[in-house]
Amino acid sequence: MRVVIDTNILVSGLFWQGTPGSILELWHKKKFDLLISPEILNEYVRVxxxxNRKFPAVQIKPLLNLITLNAHFVEPGKRPIPLCDDPNDEIFLAVAIAGRARYIITGDKALLRVKKYPGGQVTSAKQFISEIT
Structure with missing residues (x-):
């Protein structure tokens, strides 16, 4: 199963664990394939x-290195994505569509309003876990 993880889920899982942390653990256990693009990876690293400047005790490099080495890089399509209100969310939809991801996992209300895209659905971390476990 192919999945795109929005930055808010990745960062929440890295810094605060909880349900987003469970998502990262499922990926680490190879329960799904993580799809990213260079732009998404850059956003993960930047955020x-x-x-990390505010919470220096958190070790971010190991996870970011794992993502760089083990995620599947997808070249997003060049076509406009008319599904979302927020242009910052377009990259997640473009990668999900190009990579044929079944899910985009997010906590972003604007992206959650999209609900479905060709070939998949936008879901919360909690809903994703309930669907795959």
């Missing part, structure tokens, strides 16, 4: 590094 994690910003938070």
């Amino acid at each position: 994690a590094e910003e938070l």
Whole structure:
């Protein structure tokens, strides 16, 4: 199963665990394939590094290295994505569509309003866990 994880879920899982942390653990246990693009990876790194300045005890490099080595890089399509209100969310939809991801996992209300895209659905971390466990 292919999945795209929004930055808010990744960072929440890295810094605060909880349900987003469970998502990262499921990926680490190879329960799904993580799809990213260079742009998504750059956003993961940028946001994690910003938070790491506030919470220096959290070790971010091991997870970011795992993602770089083990996630599947997808070249997003060049077509416009008319599904979302927020242009910052377009990359997640473009990668999900191009990579044929079954899910986008997010906590972003604007992205959650999309609900479905060609070939998959946008879901919360809690809903994703309830569907796959």
